[in-house]
Amino acid sequence: MTLQLMARARAVVHGACAAAVLATGLLIHPGGEAAVPSPTVVGPVPSQAPGSASRDYPWMSTMHNLAAVGYVEEEYFIEGTANRYNTAVPLGTNGSVVSSGHPYRTRILVRRPVSPWKFNGTVLAEWQNVTAGYDLDAMWGASFEHITRSGYAWVGISAQRVGVQGTPNGLRNWSTTRYGTLDVTAGGTVVDDSLSYDIYAQALQALRQPTGVRPLGKLEAKRVLAIGASQSAGRLQVFINALHPLIGDPVDAYLLYIGGGRVRSDLTVPIFKLISETDVPPQVASRQPDTPLFRFWEVAGTSHSGRRTVLNTRPLLARDGVAPTVGDCARPPYPRVPIQYVINAVYDHMVRWVRDGVQPPSAPPITTEGAVIQRDAYGNALGGIRLAEFAVPTALNSGANTGAAFCILYGTYIPFEQSLIDQLYPTHGSYVAPVFTQAHDTVRDGYVLWQDALRTKHLAAHSIVGHGTPCSATCRAAQDLLEASYFYLYTSGADDELTHKVIRVIKALSRGDATGGQTQAVAHKLVRHTLNDYIDDVQRLQAKGRLSQVSASELVNGASAILATLP
Template sequence: MNLYLAARARAAVVYSLAIVLVTVAGLYAPTDAAAAVSNPTVTGPIAVKAPPGSATRDYPWMSTMHNLGAVEYVEEEFFIEGTASRFNTAVPIGTNGTLVDSGHAYRTRIIVRRPVAPWKFNGTVLAEWQNVTAGYDLDAMWGASFEHIVRAGYAWVGVSAQRVGVQGVPNGVKNWSPLRYGTLDVTAAGTINDDALSYDIFAQALQAIRHPVGVRPLGKLSAKRVLAIGASQSAGRLQVFINALHPLIGDPVDAYMLYIGGGRLRTDLTVPIFKLISETDVPSQVAARQPDTPLFRFWEVAGASHSGRRTVLNSRPLLLRDGVAPSVGDCTFPPYPRVPIQHVTNAAFDHLVRWVREGVQPPSAAPVTTVGAVIQRDASGNALGGIRLAEFDVPTALNTGANTGAAFCILYGRHVPFEQSVIDQLYPTHGSYVSPLLTQLHETVRAGYVLPADAARTRHLAVTSIVGSAPCSQICRASLDLVEASYVYLYTTGLDDELAGKVLAFIQLVARGEAIGGQHQVFANRLARHTLERYVDAVQALQAKGRLSQVSAQELVNGATAVLAMLPG
């Protein structure tokens, strides 16, 4: 059953109860923000005059591929404009920045993905500082956690605050679509090109969300909490915002999450700060480690990479659709650990909400084990310590945060499946694999690092796996990647479990045929091919009915076609 449907039923009950309850103000809610941060002028929603992928590009940059209407969400884009200030932020930690000058005109965009109806909205806005490391705006945290964002009723807002994302060449939005974005400017007409205005622009965008004047970017919804979030380079921008500017322009922010980036942080603020990093980030973050406090948490996830498969699944098809070449390069080792760090991120979001709303502190977590800046590893090469997801702690592969090679390979980590002889030694039976995995899974849920809904998916994949009962060949591994893609792209259809199940059945049939051989294998492969062809038919039917975007359908059909090409006979 799609977890969204169950969540919707529960949310309706919660909303019905809420109308007779008194709302309690969050324990760490900031004071009235109206006096400290300027309200920008908001225009929109900006009309979408062409479907995504059209030559005119009169649609939002990297408009989501997901059919948000099916889960009662909507995507809308707004322009915000006003005058921004510059600050001196080169100050010691614990010292406030100082105003340099004011009155610099700007105009930029925000993209809003939110529930349509108040009953679906949980009251919390995840305000993401769009990442521009690759030369364009990237909604990194939306891409990693969109299922949970929708499932839990969050609103997500992406803020374009930096020059590269707005005016960079060639893929800043203004150059990508002059028709749509030709009036945008975050550089004060080219006089301030170092992103010095970005902090005030970001704060004003959040002010427009938290205390709207005129056009309301959330429509009929009212934000009770705004969490400022950012990944990698954007986390570094939030680090500066926290350390130098929160006391000056941070009033719209109830809490912060820095994901896979950012350095040492001041700890004298009155709002919670959550920092979550992958194994890739650990060596460079050892010097920035800080002890937990009543308003600070620092989690490290073993085996996870800075940029993983979820980033690829979200960005690659959108970049291809929008005419932008994705970053490519040959890595030294196979990239992307199969360690779902997004499960930890999802739990962290919910912890942060309870922290703000009720004062309930998240659990602490052991760091990845290091000597100096060197990660300590077991005999297989996997890291010791850290948050240990079940997929990592009961391993079938080497999953690390380290890789080398071209482009951004150093951020991609590595995933090297164990030899079958190693798998056979570790897990002589299916039960000898499933039992310890479920034990570790239960522990991560009990500890608060994984949500029950995400654990249910991990449990299902473990129970239906062939580990300990049959070899997992190359076709099996490719099929498992198709399973993951199916859960991502089919989520809003409500058929993700059903169609992913067809791919899992395909794996079972192929494995059974390989184990028996001969004519039995021929017959098993014929059944397997039929099963996956029906999967393709179902995907294409969903696209024809308008329930699945062309982009999502093409990704799944391409994946299934590649798997079928590997099947003998």
């Protein structure tokens, strides 16, 4: 059967099953038994303003102005009874029910288009990551721009004990007022997360076949993609290998991001694995060849946890009263290679894969000898998907680092010395031209979407590379402010105007660093004027309700820190 016919057949089967069992709220497994019940849904749960001292609002409520892009954030509680499963089975063997009837109550967080006309029919159902001891919407933070511009619905599912009942930052401990009734341990009798798989599946069923309250409102889910990052990808790997034939009916495809090992090859739904450079050495033994229903991509110059995670979580943790995990790394962390662009492309590929049977392209792996990544003269990895920000290098961007806390996940970013930059790119055009070419090629090859390639080209065209002017620590802080401005201002409608102001600041600082003296004094005067205007603009956006207090504070603090360094 061709992939196109398989996709059409799957759509027909979903529609037929839905019609046949709507009254019972169950999907019927091919073997005849009821597979996944639809849980009771309560909500949307009323909320106070994020940041309220009452903590009666959704944990990690987004800082972005969703209303400005036609989206809404709502939280729901779901409850029912879940099975415990034995998942410790050989690859290719199904798990089995150990015991049944375990009560649970948890939450799902929904960010969706308000209008059905904006909805593209696809739900991204994220298994919330709990590695840091709290629920983390890692996939949302990476791709919220593409999610909102393309009409996806995103749903975060809290399935694990640490995220719901962990100490000190599980949901119940963080806000007894809001989350005191949540429990994914059946009253403390099941504390090994063995209920999490059925809880997750039932949450998906609430999206696919709601029997009462509809978490998606008027939206009809045509496709549900199960997605998870890192530890959550590992949970999805277990779900795929042991349980998909039993309770995977609501899932149309899986994305395992920066985690998860080998997966079984006999399923009839697509599986996509996407990993960063950090993940390659431990994943070498788990590499699998592509098949009509499996893809494995590796992105060079990227880290397991990067700048996007920092931009998304740092201000929300501060708002919600949680101390971030800190530690000194051996080398400067966070590569500046935007792996989120590849994630965005993967989502669109998965939709076509499920809907039309169109397979994504294959991609070359990062070059390894054994489990050791092979590198060029600058220390950058060979092979893999090579984004323009990496293939036309201005820095060491590596997935490796060491040090305290989670430093091994943060990668390394060390800008090249100015002398090397001047040698590589004697003119601005000698930098911009290969960036444009590589950006074009990554779109042609299917690894990046044209919208993201356009931003890559824009930043290259407005960069200081090839002008023979240096970038001091203050200049680099302005470059970080540029990235933050795009992230926090995206939904405000003012991102173009304010990012161009930051670009002017970067160029002025670089010119001043190159010349010194009176020219530098004039440059610093321009920087002060521009940044003060920038701060005023940000505060006006906040006053008009177009920018949250959280986002405004991040941007004002970033600009103020640059001003404080000027003589």
